[in-house]
Amino acid sequence: MTLRTWTIREVLEWTTSDFAAREIATPRLDAELLVAKALGIDRVGLYLDLNRPLVDDERVAIRELVSRRRDREPVAYILGYKDFYGRRFSVSSSVLIPRPDTETLVEHALTCIPEDAPFRVIDVGTGSGAIALTLAAERPLATVTGTDVSEDALAVAARNAEQLGLGDRVRFERVNLVNESSEYDLVVSNPPYVTGAEIAELEPEVRDHEPTLALEGGEDGLDVVRALLSAAAGVTHAGAQMLVEVGVGQAASALTLAERSGAWTPIGTYPDLNRIERVVHLRRT
Ligand SMILES: C[S@@+](CC[C@H](N)C(=O)[O-])C[C@H]1O[C@@H](n2cnc3c(N)ncnc32)[C@H](O)[C@@H]1O
Structure with missing residues (x-):
């Protein structure tokens, strides 16, 4: 059996609608920040590669960060920094x-x-x-x-x-x-x-x-x-x-x-x- 592959675009869309359904205030922004962090790139990097399929390790890393946000942990704690x-x-x-x-x-x-x-x-x-x-x-x-x-x-x-x-x-x-x-x-x-x-x-x-x-x-x-x-x-x-x-x-x-x-x-x-x-x-x- 072949598992479905996910592109960066798809994972961003899925995560955004999941966060929105949970009434998280800024679902798209949070999805971009967390997916970028899991992939070790910045948000611009996501847009340069939207159609790239994700490998298993990347999906695991994304899932872990997304799950923390679903528990309503603040994005700043997940990223580890805040600008002031x-x-x-x-x-x-x-x-x-x-x-x-x-x-x-x-x-x-x-x-x-x-x-x-x-x-x-x-x-x-x-x-x-x-x-x-x-x-x-x-x-x-x-x-x-x-x-x-x-x-x-x-x-x-x-x-x-x-x-x-x-x-x-x-x-x-x-x-x-x-x-x-x-x-x-x-x-x-x-x-x-x-x-x-x-x-x-x-x-x-x-x-x-x-x-x-x-x-x-x-x-x-x-x-x-x-x-x-x-x-x-x-x-x-x-x-x-x-x-x-x-x-x-x-x-x-x-x-x-x-x-x-x-x-x-x-x-x-x-x-x-x-x-x-x-x-x-x-x-x-
Ligand atoms: C609202 S936070 C402010 C943190 C930081 N100054 C800021 O503005 O982002 C209040 C801080 O006061 C500390 N705090 C609470 N009671 C205190 C006390 N009696 N003496 C010293 N610090 C205290 C807390 O541990 C916490 O770090």
């Missing part, structure tokens, strides 16, 4: 996948960091190191510390520092929020901020695959922000600044918490590309 602010970051299931929303925080942080003078920055809850390493890459005179409670996340961040050639200016520390013996000019953080009620409503890609430690922010989503307002006050001087990413509808409450803390004066809030007030900007009183 123009750079490529390794990711694993130990870290949150860097989001475009967080580029809003990076853009505003860059306006706070001088280009021509040393400056000390701390990124609390650094995960893959996306924020810390982007700031260091964009501001060569800045020294940046990234903290996290997850040892596995810090290993991913250290690998990214190495890959981006930033190991000498970015230091990673395993600590709860901040190490109290240091002082900084700017605190940035994208803390876990999903509320208890929202967790159940998340897409399976996030809820079932991204680390809970990177997502859950307690009943109102602001538990880590509360703790950070107080901890960051202990490692900053008067006039130092803080930029914190928050969830939908949380910006006003975060500003109120900051004002009540007595340590921080609100400067403003900034929207992301979807016009959601995403970043809270504070100055140390």
